[in-house]
Amino acid sequence: MKKWFTKVAMAVAVTLTAVFAAFLVGCQNKNKNEFVIGVSGPLTGPAAVYGLAVKNSAQMAVDEINEAGGLGGYKFKFVAVDDKHDASTVSTNYATLVKEGMQVSLGCVTTKPGLEFKSLSKEDNVFFMTPSATADNIPEFANGYQMCFADTKQGTYSANYVNDNVTTSNNKIGVLYRAGDDYSQGIYNNFKNQLAPKFTLVEASFTDDNPTDLSSQVELLKDCEFIFLPIYYTPASVFMLQAKDKVSADCVYFGCDGLDGIESSEGFDINSIPQEVSYLSHFNSNATEGAAKTYIDKYVAKYGKDTLNQFGASAYDCVYAIYNAMKAAYDKDNSKVTPNTSASDMCEVLKTEFQGGFSYSGVTGTNITWDRDGYVNKAAVKYVVKAKSN
């Protein structure tokens, strides 16, 4: 009796699975009439401000593209799923996006989930360009691209910025980094390699993640007029407080994305620091001209100021860069770029474009190009958090 029951149950299960699978395949094969772009990001939780900025901005870009007629008569559809900045949700999210018919992706908004997404998308060869997952190994595989600066590449761009824009009377450039920390040490190494020989680099370092005594470092750096701080904002604020009366008030502090948020860190009054505090960015949320200004006006009118940040600006550019590349490919051969092109074929088409002299100008930079590894090449902007006090 029992055996008989098991056999029937098995047969039913197998049949059901087969039917269900056929149904799924049928779903995927049905003719689509729109291009689908997907992203996974934190739409709820503590990091939601970043995910929402990306979602809003990408949707805004897609709406604009659709209003202008889409591509080859087809519209675009944008799908955002919530990963709560939790890497364990990414595989489910990825499956959801694939089911929605995702052909191209913005990857993940934040790094940890992004590393998961990177591996999943490699299997299916899905092209992604992340607006804001900055880890160096996000574009590890051929299908991954970044619109933001990769973590340690910020050292190279900062050095380029310094070489082109900074002059100091004693030709000294100071740097304070955290020795042994992948992020800080990586940026520092790249910065050192790229800095023009006319500058003398004055180095100081610490090892604790939360240093309390930076008096020796202040002593080393006190004659510098420009100090590069590739560290997070907590140690940076400790340094600034200990250095504020010892370093010249004309000195410029320049950091990387680790300083993002220093002005709003609780209890730290940035206005008590007389020196200028700034960091490398690709977007100035106080811009008063150019493409950035146009973007800010549109975004604020639609979604308000709360979620206006560089994540959104970058996502806006991602969508347009992907659209422009698709359009360029479409103009060459319109059979290769249709809503029914598979994600893998679309990936090959886009890779050919991005590696074939494609350049893009938008909110976060002009004449942006991508190198063979998927890293972005564009000029950095100095974003001034707090100007020098008088």
Add this chain to the structure above:
Amino acid sequence: MSFIVTFLNGLSLGGVYALIALGYTMVYGIAKMLNFAHGDIIMVGGYVLFVFISLTGQPILAIIIAAFLCSLLGISMEKAAYKPLRGASPLAVLITAIGVSYFLQSLAQIIFGAAPKFVIIADLGVITFGELVIPVYSVITLAISILIMIALSLFIKFTKTGRAMIAVSEDKAAAQIMGINVNTIITVTFLIGSFLAAVASVFYLLKAPNISPTFGSKPGIKAFTAAVIGGIGSIPGAMLGGFLLGIVEVFSNSVPAIAPYTDAIEFLILIVILLVRPTGILGKKRREKV
């Protein structure tokens, strides 16, 4: 010129290490145990300062409250966690101390969260002598820690309680026979040690105004190293070890090439000293009876 400032900074950091090391060394000398939760009292002191400065805006009041609450915490820690283990094996007491340390850290994380909090006690600025620009907190830290050390030495040498402390550290059983209440003496030791930790937390926050739940562990380990270098159980040894370590740390940090290895250098000194003098620089040699 830079040398003088660096030296002063080293002395000031050393003074703080010495204050914390005194707590370790006194508790070890008298209760024969390593109180690994000592560093976390600094952290608690920091949070007390944070709360009361945010609430009242009165730094002096907050410092007094912090000193009081830390001393109270030290005593209750001893009463609740260590006293029941008075006769137990040293290993059990050691594990308990580590447990207390984790308990305090986790409690702080539950109450205040893991992100650092900022609290500015006072902006003291700098004093300038010609080319010398000296941070005022360095001078104050150094002066006050030296004063406290002198006071403590006098207290131990010339008061009844102080001499009882020496007696207990020399021979607990004999001291008890002579009519000294060992439990009271141990309580007083914890009180003094925790008070010193509270003072250290004030000095830390004068320098770097950010406080996190694990804030006490690094100074704790450094000061413990200082106590061992100087000779654990020896009060002048803790002071010497503290100053030595502070100066080494600051000078090592001021040479860019070796700055990344500062911690390694400090612990290397510990190893070398223990190889040459296993009881520390000023530690007493005790002949074991076989």
